[in-house]
Amino acid sequence: MPINVKPLHPMFVGEVQDVDLSKPLSDETFAEIQAAIDTSAVLVFHGPKLSEDEQAAFAERFGPLYADNRILKTGLKDRIGPKLVDISNLNENDETMDRADRRRIFGLANRLWHTDASFKKVTAKYSLLHAHTVAPEGGETQYADMRAAYDALPQKMKDRIADLEAEHCIATSREKLGFTEFSDEEKNTLPPVRHGLVRTHPVTGRKALYLASHASHVVGWPVPEGRMLIHDLMEHATQPQFVHTHTWQVGDLVIWDNRCTMHRARPFDLDTYRRDMRRATVMDPDYMDAAVQKTA
Numbered sequence: 001m002p003i004n005v006k007p008l009h010p011m012f013v014g015e016v017q018d019v020d021l022s023k024p025l026s027d028e029t030f031a032e033i034q035a036a037i038d039t040s041a042v043l044v045f046h047g048p049k050l051s052e053d054e055q056a057a058f059a060e061r062f063g064p065l066y067a068d069n070r071i072l073k074t075g076l077k078d079r080i081g082p083k084l085v086d087i088s089n090l091n092e093n094d095e096t097m098d099r100a101d102r103r104r105i106f107g108l109a110n111r112l113w114h115t116d117a118s119f120k121k122v123t124a125k126y127s128l129l130h131a132h133t134v135a136p137e138g139g140e141t142q143y144a145d146m147r148a149a150y151d152a153l154p155q156k157m158k159d160r161i162a163d164l165e166a167e168h169c170i171a172t173s174r175e176k177l178g179f180t181e182f183s184d185e186e187k188n189t190l191p192p193v194r195h196g197l198v199r200t201h202p203v204t205g206r207k208a209l210y211l212a213s214h215a216s217h218v219v220g221w222p223v224p225e226g227r228m229l230i231h232d233l234m235e236h237a238t239q240p241q242f243v244h245t246h247t248w249q250v251g252d253l254v255i256w257d258n259r260c261t262m263h264r265a266r267p268f269d270l271d272t273y274r275r276d277m278r279r280a281t282v283m284d285p286d287y288m289d290a291a292v293q294k295t296a
């Protein structure tokens with residue numbers, strides 16, 4: 001049976017109807033989901049909560065997940081298994097984190113527009129974020145269509161940025177909020193990397209802007225000039241016509257293509273509400289040659 005995808009935005013984002021991810025998926029249905037991501041860039045599924053294993057197993061059908069998902073080396077017990085990233089405001093005792101908690105401060109930077117893992121050599125292909133507990137107000141996730149944003153640029157700008165690279169580093173996005181407390185170990189694991197400002201989608205051939213809060217400057221340009229260009233492009237790409245807001249329900253799973261979208265979390269009351277989200281992150285095979293993998 002073909003899947004039914006309802007468009008949620010004129011340019012991207014589809015809601016997949018009548019697919020229950022807790023049930024086995026045929027290869028045929030999976031292929032249709034894959035094709036729908038290629039066109040829609042963001043897909044929303046509603047359904048029952050998935051276990052960690054179910055979420056990881058679905059994600060792994062798209063390709064291998066990152067082996068090391070923990071950027072902060074806290075030494076504290078993880079709430080969830082190593083295959084998924086904990087995107088909650090909860091600590092190892094399953095209580096809301098307090099203000100001074102490094103993990104809470106680190107996580108605040110998810111509210112800056114970004115694409116996942118642009119600070120790694122092996123960047124992310126897809127992210128699959130799944131809601132276990134949602135905040136009753138706030139805590140939405142917004143997505144920006146970087147293909148539509150690219151298409152809307154004047155030809156002069158397209159020509160100007162065609163061959164430019166930006167430097168991306170996890171410390172860059174955190175410094176924007178004044179978080180600089182990385183240990184030497186954390187810093188050394190994630191040195192800055194360079195990625196083109198424009199990416200061509202390997203399936204659709206569509207070009208997209210590749211930007212993130214992690215991008216600090218343009219390689220070979222004076223830092224302020226490159227930073228200003230990145231700032232201007234980010235501002236362009238996040239205008240309302242390119243943006244969709246997802247309001248979460250428990251059991252939702254949203255998949256997005258990090259090669260052609262940006263996203264950000266919206267604020268909510270971190271002290272009062274629990275928001276428990278878990279992310280599976282699929283590596284981009286185009287960046288996965290053996291040499292690169294070792295350092296990612």
Ligand code: OGA
Nearest residue numbers: 087110140141264265279
């Ligand atoms: C992420 C992320 C945003 C959110 O999981 O990569 O940025 O709304 N999440 O939690």
Ligand code: MN
Nearest residue numbers: 110114115116
């Ligand atoms: Mn993210």
